[in-house]
Amino acid sequence: MTSRILSTAILGAVMIFLIGPFFIIVAASLSAGETLAFPPQGLSFRWVLKVFEIESFRSSFAMSMMLAVFGTLAALLIGTPVSYALARYKLPLGETIRTIVSAPIIVPGIVVGLALLRYLVIPFGFNLTLALFMAHTALVLPYAVRVVSASMTNLRSDIEEAAVLLGCSRLGAFLRVVLPNIRGGILAAFILGFVTSFNQVPVSLFLSGPGIRTLPIDMLAYLETTYDPSVAALSALLAFMSIGIVFLAERFLGFSRYV
Amino acid sequence: MFQSRAESLALVLPAMLFAAVIFIAPVLILLSEGLRPAGSWSLTYYISFFTTPLNLTVFLRTLKLGALVTVSAAVIGYAAALCIVNLSPKGRGQMVGLIVLPLMISPVARTYAWIVILGRTGIVNQALGALGLTDAPLRILFSETAIFIGLLQLFLPLMIISLVSALENMPRDAISAARVLGANWLQVFWKVILPLTKEGLVIGGTLVFTGSLTAYITPAILGGSKVLMLETLLYQRVTIANDFASASVIAMILIVMSFSANLLLKRLATARAKR
Numbered sequence: 001m002t003s004r005i006l007s008t009a010i011l012g013a014v015m016i017f018l019i020g021p022f023f024i025i026v027a028a029s030l031s032a033g034e035t036l037a038f039p040p041q042g043l044s045f046r047w048v049l050k051v052f053e054i055e056s057f058r059s060s061f062a063m064s065m066m067l068a069v070f071g072t073l074a075a076l077l078i079g080t081p082v083s084y085a086l087a088r089y090k091l092p093l094g095e096t097i098r099t100i101v102s103a104p105i106i107v108p109g110i111v112v113g114l115a116l117l118r119y120l121v122i123p124f125g126f127n128l129t130l131a132l133f134m135a136h137t138a139l140v141l142p143y144a145v146r147v148v149s150a151s152m153t154n155l156r157s158d159i160e161e162a163a164v165l166l167g168c169s170r171l172g173a174f175l176r177v178v179l180p181n182i183r184g185g186i187l188a189a190f191i192l193g194f195v196t197s198f199n200q201v202p203v204s205l206f207l208s209g210p211g212i213r214t215l216p217i218d219m220l221a222y223l224e225t226t227y228d229p230s231v232a233a234l235s236a237l238l239a240f241m242s243i244g245i246v247f248l249a250e251r252f253l254g255f256s257r258y259v
Numbered sequence: 260m261f262q263s264r265a266e267s268l269a270l271v272l273p274a275m276l277f278a279a280v281i282f283i284a285p286v287l288i289l290l291s292e293g294l295r296p297a298g299s300w301s302l303t304y305y306i307s308f309f310t311t312p313l314n315l316t317v318f319l320r321t322l323k324l325g326a327l328v329t330v331s332a333a334v335i336g337y338a339a340a341l342c343i344v345n346l347s348p349k350g351r352g353q354m355v356g357l358i359v360l361p362l363m364i365s366p367v368a369r370t371y372a373w374i375v376i377l378g379r380t381g382i383v384n385q386a387l388g389a390l391g392l393t394d395a396p397l398r399i400l401f402s403e404t405a406i407f408i409g410l411l412q413l414f415l416p417l418m419i420i421s422l423v424s425a426l427e428n429m430p431r432d433a434i435s436a437a438r439v440l441g442a443n444w445l446q447v448f449w450k451v452i453l454p455l456t457k458e459g460l461v462i463g464g465t466l467v468f469t470g471s472l473t474a475y476i477t478p479a480i481l482g483g484s485k486v487l488m489l490e491t492l493l494y495q496r497v498t499i500a501n502d503f504a505s506a507s508v509i510a511m512i513l514i515v516m517s518f519s520a521n522l523l524l525k526r527l528a529t530a531r532a533k534r
Contacts, residue, residue, distance in 0.1 A: 021372030115285035235368030
């Protein structure tokens with residue numbers, strides 16, 4: 001009995017430490033006061049509404065959304081063939097290939113961002129938005145390859161061979177047999193990539209310019225000058241967005257099977 | 260059946276080219292820049308980096324915080340994981356879900372909450388003041404303590420999850436067998452649980468340690484401009500002083516540490532696969 005109470009107390013304390021701050025953010029963002037405070041002074045939605053009025057948040061949100069969607073799509077487009085090749089062919093340098101595509105996990109994002117700025121953007125006049133897109137694609141590539149590979153290994157190769165023997169082209173067999181079977185893995189990779197890219201800060205730090213900024217970087221910049229609850233409100237909104245995405249993914253996809 | 264080398268090459272080529280041009284080449288050039296002051300190979304930049312007191316302080320602080328966060332996460336992680344594996348399967352799943360959830364939330368949002376809690380007029384100072392324990396508000400924000408708390412909250416889930424899966428793979432009756440044979444709880448932990456879950460501990464520890472070393476958001480928000488860690492130092496050196504030499508040295512330190520951690524993980528994975 002005592003061990004039961006102890007166990008509940010330990011788990012309760014850990015959960016308060018991990019999730020409690022989130023509730024405080026939500027409460028602070030509903031404050032009617034001028035400055036960030038908990039407990040909130042009065043109750044109002046003024047700061048939640050203000051988030052939508054701040055012009056720079058709107059443009060950086062659009063930028064982050066675009067990077068997360070198209071960066072992840074691009075990573076899947078070049079990453080899925082790698083997963084397929086690694087699963088189906090005896091590649092001479094299989095391990096090396098795997099290491100190269102997962103290198104962005106090992107190299108810290110801030111280093112990648114700086115390297116791109118210094119050796120692609122500055123000397124070649126590379127477009128900053130394009131550099132950001134490339135950086136986010138590189139960042140998501142390891143997750144795309146890993147998650148899609150996981151669903152490829154569960155797929156037997158003989159159904160595909162059967163399709164080819166029955167006269168289907170190789171590409172046709174991939175599109176009609178393999179793709180429908182790894183659909184769940186690809187969707188899971190997309191969600192994981194989207195969330196990773198959207199929340200990522202260090203890789204985009206150096207790749208910012210006038211009017212070109214991702215949302216988390218914009219929030220950090222806003223924090224340096226202002227002490228009102230609008231960032232709390234935005235944080236709460238973003239957290240609800242992430243929770244919503246993960247909840248739906250788990251509900252309809254069994255997301256945690258893939259990750 | 261599928262053995263064509265040209266086909267397989269065509270499949271992996273786009274990703275390889277992309278990684279080489281966008282990623283590997285620029286990073287290698289950046290690293291080599293720190294090793295070639297004035298066009299010839301030398302360690303001048305490294306020597307001057309480590310002989311500057313501020314840089315050395317930041318380097319040691321980063322290692323210290325990384326170690327402290329890892330050890331604390333291991334202690335709390337074991338306590339939490341042991342409680343979780345004793346729950347019913349359904350409760351276990353829900354608990355793991357709740358612990359994973361914060362990992363999906365923006366780290367900026369998660370770190371920002373600590374400003375509300377630890378600030379001058381934050382909850383902690385309000386409580387201490389109301390209890391009459393302090394006369395003036397304590398300065399917790401913009402200190403190593405604040406960074407430590409922020410990092411621990413950010414990375415604790417990774418440790419708990421690694422330990423839960425290690426404990427789940429442990430033979431269930433090992434603990435009760437040791438208890439029956441007269442071992443007390445401390446002995447059970449040191450002689451049974453720890454050796455049998457060593458791998459999970461190393462996996463979780465590596466994830467937490469490298470995560471802490473390469474953290475940017477936490478020291479940027481909770482450390483301010485004075486209490487720097489390696490990544491915030493790198494950012495400051497480049498934006499304030501255009502000092503790419505130091506940036507290259509820091510990049511090398513970060514990559515070497517994160518690469519060795521990754522190598523260790525891979526070793527463990529192959530050792531387990533062979534068994």
